[in-house]
Amino acid sequence: MKTRAAIATAAGKPLEIHEVELEGPREGEVLVEIKATGICHTDAFTLSGDDPEGLFPAILGHEGAGVVVDVGPGVTTLAPGDHVIPLYTPECRQCEFCTSGKTNLCGAIRATQGKGVMPDGTSRFSIGRDKLFHYMGTSTFANHTVLPEIALAKIRKDAPFDKVCYIGCGVTTGIGAVIWTAKVEPGATVAVFGLGGIGLNVIQGARMAGATRIIGIDLNPARKPLAEKFGMTDFIDASKTDDVVGTIVEMTRGGVDYSFECIGNVKVMRQALECCHKGWGESIIIGVAGAGQEIATRPFQLVTGRVWRGTAFGGARGRTDVPKIVDWYMDGRINIDDLITHTMPLEEINTAFDLMHEGKSIRSVVTY
Numbered sequence: 589m590k591t592r593a594a595i596a597t598a599a600g601k602p603l604e605i606h607e608v609e610l611e612g613p614r615e616g617e618v619l620v621e622i623k624a625t626g627i628c629h630t631d632a633f634t635l636s637g638d639d640p641e642g643l644f645p646a647i648l649g650h651e652g653a654g655v656v657v658d659v660g661p662g663v664t665t666l667a668p669g670d671h672v673i674p675l676y677t678p679e680c681r682q683c684e685f686c687t688s689g690k691t692n693l694c695g696a697i698r699a700t701q702g703k704g705v706m707p708d709g710t711s712r713f714s715i716g717r718d719k720l721f722h723y724m725g726t727s728t729f730a731n732h733t734v735l736p737e738i739a740l741a742k743i744r745k746d747a748p749f750d751k752v753c754y755i756g757c758g759v760t761t762g763i764g765a766v767i768w769t770a771k772v773e774p775g776a777t778v779a780v781f782g783l784g785g786i787g788l789n790v791i792q793g794a795r796m797a798g799a800t801r802i803i804g805i806d807l808n809p810a811r812k813p814l815a816e817k818f819g820m821t822d823f824i825d826a827s828k829t830d831d832v833v834g835t836i837v838e839m840t841r842g843g844v845d846y847s848f849e850c851i852g853n854v855k856v857m858r859q860a861l862e863c864c865h866k867g868w869g870e871s872i873i874i875g876v877a878g879a880g881q882e883i884a885t886r887p888f889q890l891v892t893g894r895v896w897r898g899t900a901f902g903g904a905r906g907r908t909d910v911p912k913i914v915d916w917y918m919d920g921r922i923n924i925d926d927l928i929t930h931t932m933p934l935e936e937i938n939t940a941f942d943l944m945h946e947g948k949s950i951r952s953v954v955t956y
């Protein structure tokens with residue numbers, strides 16, 4: 589079939605809207621009509637050329653929601669008409685990772701997903717004679733896309749696509765990092781570095797978990813009012829102090845119980861670790877740093893009980909946990925609407941990247 593897509597032709601170039609060819613679903617695969625997709629910092633990171641796994645030409649996008657149009661042979665859990673959220677972290681429930689109970693990093697299709705192709709090693713997308721790479725196994729910047737069955741979470745049919753698409757990455761990553769990775773407990777103190785599309789969800793997750801002190805740190809003071817609405821109790825403008833760590837340690841009499849780095853800056857990752865309380869403070873890295881970058885601290889920081897951890901997709905097991913988060917939204921337990929600051933058609937998708945780089949948006953959503 590033919591469908592419309594935004595193509596990343598090369599690193600650093602604006603996306604181009606074209607009609608592309610999409611082959612139907614093969615064994616274990618599902619054809620989905622994407623109804624809405626968010627634009628995340630990670631799409632910009634790959635488009636910039638900083639992503640070591642970045643491939644071109646490709647159809648980016650990993651934060652979508654849509655409807656099943658067709659299923660390939662062997663698909664048993666989904667049928668045409670089902671509403672779904674694509675999962676860049678799939679959940680096969682059979683591999684050694686899924687059955688370990690210790691991680692959400694399913695290994696079933698990792699090798700081919702990282703190479704921009706479907707599990708059988710081929711791409712379903714092409715334009716003319718040229719093949720286009722898939723991206724993160726999802727490619728939601730196309731109006732239709734093909735995914736493995738294990739990379740789709742089935743969700744309720746009354747959930748609005750233009751809001752719950754954000755659960756495909758930012759919402760789940762931020763809230764999940766608090767609830768499933770850090771397991772923040774009531775009464776905890778928390779520091780959140782970077783108050784963008786991920787950090788604001790960390791803040792609302794910390795409030796849900798019952799944290800009593802939630803300190804937000806950003807270079808952009810315009811982020812303060814929205815962060816306060818989501819539960820931030822204190823704000824540090826990082827552009828106005830040389831000693832963020834000292835400030836947090838003093839404010840909390842020794843450091844926070846949990847910190848979250850939501851930027852992708854290795855220097856800030858160090859600050860996030862070192863503002864944690866001696867003996868038990870845990871710092872969770874969410875931000876994705878550029879190719880070749882490394883983190884550093886004095887080992888004594890770890891010897892004296894601080895813990896450095898990371899999280900992908902908030903530790904969420906996609907097919908199991910994503911439908912629950914959709915329920916939380918529909919029940920009014922989490923706020924997504926205030927974070928979606930811009931909505932636009934596919935033809936204006938490059939504006940979404942501009943707004944992100946200018947710090948003017950939290951989330952832009954493309955509706956098809």
Ligand code: NAD
Nearest residue numbers: 629782783784785786806807850851852874875876900901
């Ligand atoms: P964003 O651009 O919306 O937000 C980043 C925020 O950090 C901005 O408000 C910016 O002003 C602030 N900032 C930048 N430099 C700073 C500094 N030195 N000190 C303090 N604040 C600073 O980005 P986002 O969409 O929220 O994504 C954040 C990071 O999370 C990215 O690296 C993205 O790739 C990553 N990410 C990780 C996962 C995962 O599963 N681990 C999932 C999605 C996104």
Ligand code: DAO
Nearest residue numbers: 628630693698757876900901
């Ligand atoms: O299993 O080796 C692996 C990697 C799984 C990919 C997880 C990606 C997590 C962070 C990328 C940001 C997502 C938007």
Ligand code: ZN
Nearest residue numbers: 680683686694
């Ligand atoms: Zn698995």
